[in-house]
Amino acid sequence: xxxxxxxxxxxxxxxxxxxxxxxxxxxxxxxxxxxxxxxxxxxxxxxxxxxxxxxxxxxxxxxxxxxxxxxxxxxxxxxxxxxxxxxxxxxxxxxxxxxxxxxxxxxxxxxxxxxxxxxxxxxxxxxxxxxxxxxxxxxxxxxxxxxxxxxxxxxxxxxxxxxxxxxxxxxxxxxxxxxxxxxxxxxx
Amino acid sequence: xxxxxxxxxxxxxxxxxxxxxxxxxxxxxxxxxxxxxxxxxxxxxxxxxxxxxxxxxxxxxxxxxxxxxxxxxxxxxxxxxxxxxxxxxxxxxxxxxxxxxxxxxxxxxxxxxxxxxxxxxxxxxxxxxxxxxxxxxxxxxxxxxxxxxxxxxxxxxxxxxxxxxxxxxxxxxxxxxxxxxxxxxxxxxxxxxxxxxxxxxxxxxxxxxxxxx
Numbered sequence: 001x002x003x004x005x006x007x008x009x010x011x012x013x014x015x016x017x018x019x020x021x022x023x024x025x026x027x028x029x030x031x032x033x034x035x036x037x038x039x040x041x042x043x044x045x046x047x048x049x050x051x052x053x054x055x056x057x058x059x060x061x062x063x064x065x066x067x068x069x070x071x072x073x074x075x076x077x078x079x080x081x082x083x084x085x086x087x088x089x090x091x092x093x094x095x096x097x098x099x100x101x102x103x104x105x106x107x108x109x110x111x112x113x114x115x116x117x118x119x120x121x122x123x124x125x126x127x128x129x130x131x132x133x134x135x136x137x138x139x140x141x142x143x144x145x146x147x148x149x150x151x152x153x154x155x156x157x158x159x160x161x162x163x164x165x166x167x168x169x170x171x172x173x174x175x176x177x178x179x180x181x182x183x184x185x186x187x188x
Numbered sequence: 189x190x191x192x193x194x195x196x197x198x199x200x201x202x203x204x205x206x207x208x209x210x211x212x213x214x215x216x217x218x219x220x221x222x223x224x225x226x227x228x229x230x231x232x233x234x235x236x237x238x239x240x241x242x243x244x245x246x247x248x249x250x251x252x253x254x255x256x257x258x259x260x261x262x263x264x265x266x267x268x269x270x271x272x273x274x275x276x277x278x279x280x281x282x283x284x285x286x287x288x289x290x291x292x293x294x295x296x297x298x299x300x301x302x303x304x305x306x307x308x309x310x311x312x313x314x315x316x317x318x319x320x321x322x323x324x325x326x327x328x329x330x331x332x333x334x335x336x337x338x339x340x341x342x343x344x345x346x347x348x349x350x351x352x353x354x355x356x357x358x359x360x361x362x363x364x365x366x367x368x369x370x371x372x373x374x375x376x377x378x379x380x381x382x383x384x385x386x387x388x389x390x391x392x393x394x395x396x397x398x399x400x401x
Binding site for chain 1: 194341
């Protein structure tokens with residue numbers, strides 16, 4: 001037991017374990033982490049946004065993308081809740097700023113550690129179509145994501161199809177997902 | 189796209205994350221910034237001609253330690269602010285320690301000096317260029333560190349921008365120490381600090397835009 005796992009609830013302990021394995025390249029565990037995190041975040045956002053339920057699924061997807069793009073910033077000695085909560089809060093503040101729903105800010109916004117208390121697996125429909133934003137990305141970003149992330153080709157196969165090197169495919173996926181996050185921000 | 193499909197996309201083909209990459213990026217940015225500031229100083233201002241003698245004076249090292257102390261605290265803050273959910277709390281005081289020590293030195297020097305000499309000690313010969321030159325020398329580190337932090341995930345962009353600016357200012361000050369002839373703590377604990385405060389203020393101004401993610 002170190003500082004990061006001391007006194008953790010069972011779901012957080014499990015999620016952290018999946019996440020750490022995901023960081024090491026285990027896609028199955030990483031998927032498990034994102035699924036679990038998604039349910040917790042959905043419940044969290046539904047509590048935080050009582051008057052904007054229709055936006056929950058959009059902010060959820062945006063937050064999951066932010067978590068994915070920032071996954072290298074997690075420190076092993078840090079509670080997962082604190083890290084995820086800071087990201088979710090940052091994205092939520094972004095949403096509030098964009099929509100100027102000042103009254104929603106009146107609720108105190110503390111790190112109450114309640115992120116992993118509830119879980120909500122029933123998704124609503126997203127209003128924004130991330131797929132369409134993805135289609136609008138330039139080819140150097142779009143093609144690596146479509147081949148590797150959507151069609152499930154290996155990096156080597158995708159490199160062959162695109163006629164670029166394998167490292168260029170990896171960079172393309174990485175930058176492409178960052179570009180996608182920027183587009184999502186711009187569409188808010 | 190449904191959230192389930194979106195998650196499937198994110199989780200598909202995830203390469204292992206290189207946990208040491210952020211550290212390397214920060215080290216590279218800091219090294220490039222400091223080297224550029226030193227080169228700029230040497231080429232544009234010139235190393236002080238009596239440097240070989242000056243390094244035997246304790247005050248030379250006290251002055252450098254002042255800049256290094258603030259730089260160390262600013263680097264520590266920048267590293268922590270770059271990661272979501274890392275607390276800082278009371279450790280902000282680390283930034284105040286070098287300033288408090290230097291100001292104590294200034295107070296002692298000014299108290300011991302005859303009343304008529306105090307203003308001269310405070311202004312030295314170069315007060316009108318010192319802060320501006322430090323701010324100018326801070327630009328390479330400023331740009332390089334912004335690049336490094338943009339690869340991270342700062343959730344408090346304004347404060348993070350200020351920390352980056354302060355770090356850039358402190359790096360520039362360390363380079364400037366090799367040029368500057370002023371040795372009185374009354375001088376440098378005022379004007380060096382002002383020189384570092386300029387990029388810090390710029391960082392606080394542009395942080396929310398430059399560090400958005």
